[in-house]
Amino acid sequence: MHELAITQSMLNLVLEQAEKAGAGKVGKISLVIGEMTGVVARSVGFYFEFLSKGTPAEGAVLDFTETPTTARCRDCGKEFELGEFDWTCPHCQSNNMEIIGGKELFVESIEVE
Ligand SMILES: [Zn+2]
Numbered sequence: 001m002h003e004l005a006i007t008q009s010m011l012n013l014v015l016e017q018a019e020k021a022g023a024g025k026v027g028k029i030s031l032v033i034g035e036m037t038g039v040v041a042r043s044v045g046f047y048f049e050f051l052s053k054g055t056p057a058e059g060a061v062l063d064f065t066e067t068p069t070t071a072r073c074r075d076c077g078k079e080f081e082l083g084e085f086d087w088t089c090p091h092c093q094s095n096n097m098e099i100i101g102g103k104e105l106f107v108e109s110i111e112v113e
Contacts, residue, residue, distance in 0.1 A: 023112030036102035069102030
């Protein structure tokens with residue numbers, strides 16, 4: 001259900017943008033999904049297919065960019081990708097870090113026709 005709500009709000013945003021641009025049809029939608037959001041691209045694509053039926057976004061191509069979970073070490077300041085169960089800085093072995101990437105979820109761009 002998580003993806004259904006997300007797909008619905010994404011579609012609303014896309015349709016709003018398409019209308020503003022005076023577009024009759026949406027050709028391509030580029031989405032950025034962070035690994036930490038737990039959103040499954042395949043599910044979004046599935047929901048999109050039926051939610052977009054009868055709208056200008058019907059048949060649009062979804063292009064997903066999945067971003068890895070990244071963190072910045074508070075001790076040495078380096079940035080790195082976090083493994084799922086490995087929350088240790090690979091440079092100084094510290095556990096003191098902040099998450100700086102992987103929680104993104106947004107529409108990067110849309111192409112209209
Ligand atoms: Zn470090």
